[in-house]
Amino acid sequence: MNQAIITAPASMLLTRRAPALAVVVALIVSACAAPGPDGTPSAGLGFDCNPAVAAGLGAVVGGLIGGGTNTVRGAALGAGLGALACVALNYQAQQVKTAKQVQDEYKVAHRGMLPEQSTLVRYDTSFTPNTVRPGQKAQTASYIEVAAGTRDATPTVEEELTVYKPDGTVAKTVRKPVSSTNGSGGFKGSFAIPMPEGVPQGVYPLKTALYLNGKRVGGQDGKLQVVQGPQGATVTLIALATN
Numbered sequence: 035m036n037q038a039i040i041t042a043p044a045s046m047l048l049t050r051r052a053p054a055l056a057v058v059v060a061l062i063v064s065a066c067a068a069p070g071p072d073g074t075p076s077a078g079l080g081f082d083c084n085p086a087v088a089a090g091l092g093a094v095v096g097g098l099i100g101g102g103t104n105t106v107r108g109a110a111l112g113a114g115l116g117a118l119a120c121v122a123l124n125y126q127a128q129q130v131k132t133a134k135q136v137q138d139e140y141k142v143a144h145r146g147m148l149p150e151q152s153t154l155v156r157y158d159t160s161f162t163p164n165t166v167r168p169g170q171k172a173q174t175a176s177y178i179e180v181a182a183g184t185r186d187a188t189p190t191v192e193e194e195l196t197v198y199k200p201d202g203t204v205a206k207t208v209r210k211p212v213s214s215t216n217g218s219g220g221f222k223g224s225f226a227i228p229m230p231e232g233v234p235q236g237v238y239p240l241k242t243a244l245y246l247n248g249k250r251v252g253g254q255d256g257k258l259q260v261v262q263g264p265q266g267a268t269v270t271l272i273a274l275a276t277n
Contacts, residue, residue, distance in 0.1 A: 117230035118205050123195055124226045125210035131220025133182050140181040148181065152189035152218060155179040157252040159242045167229075172258065174225040174242060182218035191217035192245040195225045197258075200236030209245065217246075229258070241277075253277050 137148060140155060156179040161172055180191055194209035212221050225242075236259075243253035255275050 118197075118199070118233055121206065121228045121230060122226075123197070123206055123208045125193070125195075125208070125223065127193070127210075127212045127221050127223040129213065129219050129221050131179065133216055133218040136179055136181050136219050149183045150185050151183040152186040152246060153181050153183065154244065154246055154251045155181050157244050157254075159254045159256075161256065169231045170229065172227045172229065174223070174227070176221075176223040176242065178212055178221045178223055178244060180218045180246065182216075186247070187218075188215075189217040190245075190247050191221075193223050193225075194241075194243040194245065195227075196241045196243075197227065198239040198241075200234070200238060202239070205238070209243075227258070 136155065140153075141148060156177060159174055159176045162175055174195060176193060178191065178193065180189060182189060191212040192209050193212055194207065196207035197205045199205045208225075210223075211217075212223055213219075227240075238258040240256040240258060241253060242256075243250050245251065253276070255277050
């Protein structure tokens with residue numbers, strides 16, 4: 035990142051609001067667009083950005099947008115969204131049914147036959163806990179069941195989570211393999227969703243998706259609603275809907 039550009043005089047940014055806004059937005063994207071250590075790309079802003087830098091740049095953007103008496107409030111909201119762009123959506127998965135167990139159950143339900151190509155048998159997602167505060171984490175809880183096909187014994191299974199900002203733009207998206215070896219069987223998967231301090235009020239749409247051999251075969255939609263209460267901001271999780 036070019037330090038000289040980031041430390042450009044604030045007076046220049048404030049006297050020419052529109053050009054400066056475009057410059058700062060470009061800086062946030064360049065600061066946060068590189069892939070993470072595991073090489074996984076991110077739509078929107080990426081994984082290895084510095085949360086403090088992104089929050090600071092977001093504050094500048096928010097202040098420019100707010101302007102006048104709303105500068106401070108705009109800066110605070112921008113800082114929260116900037117930090118959200120840098121959170122890591124960590125993923126964990128474990129196998130709870132063997133490939134053979136799922137195949138045997140599939141044959142019972144389908145007159146002793148197995149599919150030629152691997153098939154998604156079940157995909158359910160929920161969230162826990164129901165309420166968290168900024169600075170804490172929510173998480174997804176998925177159950178995934180895939181029956182291997184007679185011509186596709188080792189399918190690739192991946193789960194994806196996308197978090198959107200209240201304005202509908204992507205804040206973060208990540209796709210992870212459910213299994214590093216054989217993708218068939220039954221699995222429990224979970225994404226951690228950290229909500230940084232200072233995230234603004236609003237509804238944050240979520241989308242989960244399951245991919246089988248690179249093809250999307252299932253997904254669910256949900257929402258995180260950030261509201262301001264007497265004890266401070268809280269995040270209320272709204273139930274997912276299958277899509």
